[in-house]
Amino acid sequence: MKHGKKLLSVLLALVMVLALLPSAAFAAEGEKHITILGTSDMHGNIWGFSYEDSKETDNNGMARLYTYIQQVRAENPNTILIDAGDDIQGTIMTDDIYNKIPEEPHPVVAAMNYMGYDAMTLGNHEFNWGIDTMQKILSQAQFPVLAANVKDASGGFVTGAGWTIVEKDGVKVAVIGVVTPDVPIWDGGKEGVEACTYEAANTAVKNAIAEIGDGADVIVVSAHMGMYAEFDEDGGSDSAQKILDDNPEIDVLQVAHNHVVVSETQGDTVIGGVRNGGRDIARFDLTLDQNNHVTDATVEIVDMTGVTPSQALRDIELVKESHQKTIDFITGGGSGEDGEGGAALGSTTAKFQPVDEIAGLPEGKLQDTAVMDLINKVQLENSGADVSAAALFKDTSDLPEGDINYGNIFDIYKFDNTLYRVTVTGKELKGYMEWAAACYNQWVPGDINISFDPEYPGYLYDMFAGVDYEIDLSQPKGERIKNVMFKGAPLQDDQTLTLAVNNYRYSSALKAQNLIAGKKEWESSNSIRDMIVAYLAEHAPISPEVDNNWKIVGVDLSLDDPRRQEIIDLVNAGRLDTPYDKSYNLADYDAIIASAAPAGNVAVNGTVVGSAFAYQINDGAVYYRLRDLAFALKDTSAAFNVEWNGQMVVITKGAAYTAEPIQDSAMSPAVTETTLSVLADGQVEVAAALMSPGYHCVTAEGLAALLGLSVTEADGVLTITAA
Template identity: 35%
Template sequence: MKKVLSSVIALSMALFLAVGCAAGGSAPKDEDNGAANAADSASVEASLDQTGAGAETKTLRIIGTSDLHGKFLPWDYALNAEDTSGSVAQLSTALKEYRTDDTLLFDAGDTIQDNYSDIFVGEDDVHPMIQAINALKYDVWTVGNHEFNYGMDVVKKTIGDLECATLGGNVYDENGEPIADGYTIIEKNGIRVAVIGMVTPNITRWDSVNLADCMVTDPLEETRKIIDSIKGQYDVLVGVYHMGIDDEYDVPNSGVEDILKECPEFDVMLASHAHALVEGETINGTLVVMNTEMAKTFSVIDLTLEKNGDGYKVADKTSKSVETKDYEADPELVELLSKYDEQAKNDANSVIGKLVGDQLSPVNEIEEIPTAQIEDTALIDLINDVQLHYTGAKVSAAALFTAGANMYPGDIKKCDTALIYKYTNTLYKLHMTGAQLKKYMEWSAKYFNTFKPGDLTISFNPDVRAYNFDMFAGVNYEINISKEPGSRIENLTWPDGTPVRDDDEFDIAVNNYRASSHLLTPGEVYEEGEELPKLVEIDVKGDIGGVRELIGDYITNVKKGQIKPECDDNWKITGYEWDKDLREKAVTQLKNKEIEIPCSEDGRTPNVKAITEKDLK
């Protein structure tokens, strides 16, 4: 009997694998395949004991998207150019190929921000991205962190305009009511699918003012409560979380790995937020997937379920990622959203001034290394000049958000301000001391890898995002990259040459993200218990808008519609020295693609390793 049973088990396992291959997916990676296979065998044997070799099976397909970031059509409104790398319209076409009668469609948020789509925020009309979500008939949508950028009224309107189940179970409004459900249960093809949705708790860092009257709770605690309360009510448990895999800022339970370690009941987890492609990996028995940004990819998860008493249990699961770049835009969706496309293009192309002379940032000597991050440029000086002008502060700090950001001689269009300042940040004024400034600057200077003998290029720390390298105006300073992080800022003086003293006090202009995430809360810059900078004013000149709108107003009204490149060269990088001939050889070989500069594993930080003398061909 045992021999016969073993044969049946082997046959059943082969059938399950065949189903996975037929679905075109790849089996998820697991740290312990042996343990997983043993568990699967035990599961199958238990199932056969109850139902026999002819157990009833069903299939369920889940398609997951996230971080669509305003890309409703294949057009980059900031660049004012076609961009077919991905869009919701292309996704719509692809879904017609991949959607089946037993398919559920989920999205994990960050929907209405970026790609110029913020011009539609606050209008009475339904945001075009939300219209697209409704047109594609999503089943579930979880709120993302960027939805909170515009205030709670916008969050509530977005949720109200959606025609699918909306989730966000760890955010409570000023009345103590959840802004959205924590879970929903959907029946599909006779299968009960429970879906839980949470957003990263770090929204309190980025949008603390917008969330001042709200309560953001621990997503693990909320998840555990929900799972315990719905026990026995579902066959499949899916997480749609606006969180990456790893914790951020060392905040416990801000990554799905922490959730899954404590909640092994999940069958599938759709992670997001980090814009990192995860085709399928297993964490504590749960299949985890993640997509990149702007509808460039979507996840296809295929589940095979077996009859198990009065319900079903997952017997096999596979996943794969699909790119949308090779799909044409769906003409029906293009037609539906055509008026918004026209509105965005007209707004983006309105002329607000003129740039005379040269471009704001010099041409990159090496394509992968933005000049605006290794030397002072008129580009960053313009942003800092704007922030200094409107706040009246003594010091300002700004970052390069986009590697290709620049402005060229000729007419300045409104979209050009979005190109040089990607995010919809507002302007804050803080009060700090010289000691606090030095600590802030040292934190920023961690962006660079320590220069080593034999290096022929300056490289960036793969663990630091480009938008976390701030460049400062109102002071003179040097960054010595031969020193270890924490000891790099040298010759820090005021413009008249006077050293910046620890007890000096002054105002500094920064954006709301930097203020809320790093300067007004302990964490990466200041330790718990340290005195923090003080908030002086939020949303400076908010009647005009955020930093991007202030740049436009500065060009049009302060500079009377005409600017020219102005760079005061108040900072520089020191501590590097290389052989000039070998350096030229390295530059040539990089241009000829004979050697390459790597980027970080998640693709979000460029130039993470220096080219060395040993790398030369």
């Protein structure tokens, strides 16, 4: 809240050089350092485990976050941990088990208590089961839960508090929490939700700051909303940017809700936001003078890919129990918790998603697929509607070939939505279809792929059944839907027909954005996910069927141009970024090729086999990330597996590494040259090692000691000689 003069920019280079040493060693007399760590949108992912796929992840989860949090606390005891909501919803564990027994201890809250949170802000998904359930679950928190802009029917804060003060090293930090006031749009029908009042976030923050007065040295706002308005574009009541515009004295602004990385500075305010599932953490570092005036502030978004999960967090009795309980629930067909029988819900004859031509660019959003046709077919049969609309909530959602369990169904339909039927006109339906097609970027001549608007979340892209249509991506948004046919004839604007759509889409799009005038005339008594389970049980085995009722037109992707395939090959080899939010264009061919990463820096017996992230400190030895090395070498005579047994790194020579590759090239600046204890045919001490949160790196000499092989470096390539 109080600002002194910012550090001169000419000092930045010096700061970066000294970043590896303890900050306290260079602190000016009386200078203080406060670190604020911000999480959000963890969506029940404690373990770092995909229950849909029945396998460990390598880039997310609260257990990974806790590993990093502990390291930061060791570096700076004056660390504050806050969360911006959407935590108790989003996995089979939360949605299908523990949120249905809110009076019982909740594993997410237990994990957050153990992690030592100082405050949490409500997210919109905390309201999914109604006010009573939310309050019962969050009453277990050993930290304040904040919502300065939501009051219950009695006029009190729905969570009991709107803001709190956290004191570190004599610095009083005010944390104000606000949630998007759009909650009733999505959950207005849930118990107690409409009885609450939802104030504009910018107004609530202004009032809170006035209440705090001179009681804080630093103002932090934890806002469960994106930077820009979701519905209230005129008033900005649901916009973090509006909060900042009206309250420029804010020091730190944490944003959430949209599952995108935000890292920027506006004036004296640092702003940060992270993705979902515990994939990142926002780190805000503040420097204050002896009068507690903020003199410098930085923000960094730290990716959790490759970070070792905290075994201590996983070993919490309730966390461990809930993890196994969820696995048993899935193997029990989603109908019990003991897994007895383990009967499959049904089976398929083949996978339901096409293979992506370009790695990371989902074909499931570029063409009609069996997954979407299945969901829409189920919705049509259960509603009796003429037309159905549904979205692929996750780009990679698929039904595998073979037996199907509850986790597979959760993968293709993760929300507990119910189904509505509503009457619409032809004009309204086409307007709704235009709204959905806004997810794409406009194609321009020379583009070799279709790309997506990064400001338009993929879960908003609905695909339709019951009509045939084309999406012309040569046209701007609002003018793309062409040749809509209903029952073999062009759909007229004044025709009426019935539409099947989930309750969330009806409230948050069709009604909130005035796309339709009609009201729901029917609502299902069970969830859409339950309908899919029932359909599978009745019709198994089911085969992937696609009617191809829609297609993208107006694009020429230069399919026969060899330059296109060259670019795609580089993307698929990991040497170029996936063109998800911006297409590669042949006009930029030379620059694109020049920007490609080298073919590889890891070789076996003289043959390049892959790449490993290399990190060099102060022109010294080069350190190579162990997981990258294991992935690069997995199909060679030098193959080894690397894993963490809870106490040390374990190397298994001759075993292939089976985990996914690490996608990012980032390393935390908080790295330390050290001795690494590794279990490899007995315990080996590797002196040439580098450790960062979850990243274990070794030099050529260190790798040679681990594998017992000759390892050399020349011209930037690490070469292993193996039999």
